[in-house]
Amino acid sequence: MPENIKRTFESNDAKVPPLGGGGGHLVFSVTTDLTYDQRMIRICTSLANYGYTVTLVGRKMKASLPLTQQPFQQKRLRCFFEKGKLFYAEYNIRLFFYLLFKKMDCIGAIDLDSILPCYFVSRLKKVQRVYDAHELFCEMKEIATRPAIYKIWKKIERYTVPKFIHGYTVNQPIAEEFKKMYAVDYTVIRNIALLRNSSIPEKKEKFILYQGAVNEGRSFETLIPAMKEVNAQLIICGDGNFMQQAQQLVQEHGLQQKVIFKGKIKPDELRAITQQAYIGVTLFDDEGLSNYYSLANRFFDYLHAGIPQLCVNYPVYREINDQYHIAVLTDDISEKKLAVLLNNLLDNEVEYKTLQQNCLKAREQLNWQQEEKKLFEFYNQIFNH
Incomplete structure (x- = not known):
């Protein structure tokens, strides 16, 4: 990153005043097609039902289906490229400009592949930022086994993650890894299915x-x-x-x-x-x-x-x-x-x-109805409710 641009972002990181009152506008960014992202549908639905205004931003592909109505706002960014380095570069640029002109009180980067625009925009707009780490992104096989690609993503991780003091991940070992690497203390919120009143149907075939x-x-x-x-x-x-x-x-x-x-x-x-x-x-x-x-x-x-x-x-x-x-x-x-x-x-x-x-x-103990309580507590602490 050019030094003059870097200084601009660094200088805009004034302390964000805590938000009070009811709710707030949360904007989450993913690189997935929103139709199939059960995890984010679950999280955004819970937060919207709890009283937050929520916007989930993802990608629109040529084969994307029409969006299903949800209790939160959805936005898909159309990209010319659909995979590889050019996709990530294009998507992050489009995401940056979308976020830059979007009103919000808190921005959430979902995994490392959308973290840079979230980080820069949070500094420019002086809003809270949250990192939702579903995994140890740089340690996924498709990245860890490719030295050049690993080096790029690791550099992004080292630059951004320590600056996201608020965050959560899916289990304690991953939370401990983040603490060991970057001295950040992330909450554990597991991605557990919603408990439904469903019985086991007769199996037609095994x-x-x-x-x-x-x-x-x-x-x-x-x-x-x-x-x-x-x-x-x-x-x-x-x-x-x-x-x-x-x-x-x-x-x-x-x-x-x-x-x-x-x-x-x-x-x-x-x-x-x-x-x-x-x-x-x-x-x-x-x-x-x-x-x-x-x-x-x-x-x-x-x-x-x-x-x-x-x-x-x-x-x-x-x-x-x-x-x-x-x-x-x-x-x-x-x-x-x-x-x-x-x-x-x-x-x-x-x-x-x-x-x-x-x-x-x-499933009576391991279910989203129990796990979402931690999610509410996490955002309540950020917004000082």
């Missing part, structure tokens, strides 16, 4: 479900070949940077009838598919600290649908499973081991029923 981003590091290299030995179909709902490779793996192993790609599914439709599934999978390799310390949205989505899952034996999942016993955990994500574990879960009805009942009990 299929295995993967829902979420089809990205590097999600063990598709071993999960897909494992399906040759598994007595069920694998349904994959989602899209991402590993989609082409995943489809190629299906072709190579002749699994076109066994592994079905559904693409991106709207939240309500995805919830219906999840309820019909027999087993869920939450798998990551450990190439990147972000995977090792992850707490995936799907982990709780499966739990709330009452479906047992096969999950990696990483610290946060193990801590929850030790308490509630809702999953089969594995240290070994090899093709052979995954096939054995999935078949055992398909065939062992006694264990399956036990895990299923434990899911139904656990």
Whole structure:
């Protein structure tokens, strides 16, 4: 950054006076298509219902569906580029100018890929800023294993995160990493599904479900070949940077009838598919600290649908499973081991029923209605309510 521009932003960081009274206008920025971002829909809905004015800003793609009406405002920025470095550069510039002319009391950067415009605008407009870190962004496999890309994102992280003194993340290990790296004390607000009065439907067939981003590091290299030995179909709902490779793996192993790609599914439709599934999978390799310390949205989505899952034996999942016993955990994500574990879960009805009942009990304690209380407390402290 040129030194003269840097000084301009530094000099505009006057202390922000605390806001009082009722509510305030919160603006959140993401690089996702808002239609499918269940996490932000959940957060923004809770804050809007609580009394805040909320605007969620995301991207508009060529294939984007019309937005569904929500209790908060939504804005999608159209970009010429849809992926890669040029997309991030273009989106951040467009986001900066949109935010610059938007009235707000607090701006929230959702993950690192939209943090720079949020940071600069918060300084220029002298408004509060919040960092919502869903993961250790720089430690994701697709970044951590590419030195040049890692260097760029790490530089952005080192420059901005210490300046976001208010923030929250999804589990304690990630919060501790941020404290160790940048001396910031972030609140833990887990992304848990909303508790609904839903019973377990009759399963028409025993299929295995993967829902979420089809990205590097999600063990598709071993999960897909494992399906040759598994007595069920694998349904994959989602899209991402590993989609082409995943489809190629299906072709190579002749699994076109066994592994079905559904693409991106709207939240309500995805919830219906999840309820019909027999087993869920939450798998990551450990190439990147972000995977090792992850707490995936799907982990709780499966739990709330009452479906047992096969999950990696990483610290946060193990801590929850030790308490509630809702999953089969594995240290070994090899093709052979995954096939054995999935078949055992398909065939062992006694264990399956036990895990299923434990899911139904656990969701009474692990749900968004409980977790959103921490969200309200967090913003109440910022606004001095």
